[in-house]
Amino acid sequence: MVLINPLDVFFWTVRKNEKDVINLYNSLSPIMQLATGGSMLNFGYWVENTPEPVSAQENLCSYFGKLAELENAKNAVDVGSGLSAPAIFWRNKYEKLNLFCININYNQLSFSGPQRNLEFLNSTSTKLPFSDKSVDRVLALESSQHFKPLEDFVSESKRILKSYGVLVLALPVTLHNSSFTKLGILKFTWSSEHYGLEHVRDLVKSGGFTIDHEELIGKNVYIPLANYYTKNRHELKKSILQKYPSYVEKILYLSIIKMKKASEQKIIDYVVLKCRA
DSSP, X not given: OOOOOHHHHHHHHHHOOHHHHHHHXXXXXXXXXXHHSSSOOSOOOOOTTOOSHHHHHHHHHHHHHHHTTGGGOSEEEEESOTTSHHHHHHHHHSTTOEEEEEESOHHHHTSSXXXXXXXXXXXXXXXXXXXXTOEEEEEEESOXXXXXXXXXXXXXXXXXXXXEEEEEXXXXXXXXXXXXXXXXXXXXXOOSOOOBHHHHHHHHHHTTOEXXXXXXXXXXXXXXXXXXXXXXXXXXXXXXXXXXXXXXXXXXXXXXXXXXXXXXXTSEEEEEEEEEO
């Protein structure tokens, strides 16, 4: 049984510094693995007839890789790479691509073990260990909501990208009509920065990028994920309770339901941005 002190989770969520994010993911990432049956830590992209979370997560990785033009890239930096499952997915799809997985969390970096065409680097997102104009792509798939300050990551991405290189982001955002009070339980369980869409756009542009493509896909992320969890809660709950106390699953469920409602009310969305250096 994984014992979690709710007070620790509260402070990790409120402070959101790098150590807090590491502690949070080390404690709670296994819930995502139990709920999905896989090692990807993203919400997924649920299109018509998507049967379960792993397929949705692979959909998101596939969509993200195409948008990043990985078929034309020699090297790419995956910043906030989680358990490296997306990088392995891209490596398998684009066999000539060399990928560098950047993660502040050493435990996650060591999860997958040695991999062909993958290099694992324990580093912060705001000081990337690459020389100027040395990479073709910078990727941040559902990770940049944790980067603080985000403008330092944007600046570093611009520095290391070759001319006309591509930065691609996918992250949860708040919308213009949102407020802290409207987030409800998400105020405490949304364990990342609550970056607004306009703020993200402005940071990218002021960092020297042009936005080639922007798409809001929240309706294909939050709502179908919540519907899946609700429909399959009985079985998912049994899996989660093997390792976590019941209150953890209950908070997770309430958060997912609130996430769906906030999406329907246009309080939150999920943006994918393709940015050209």
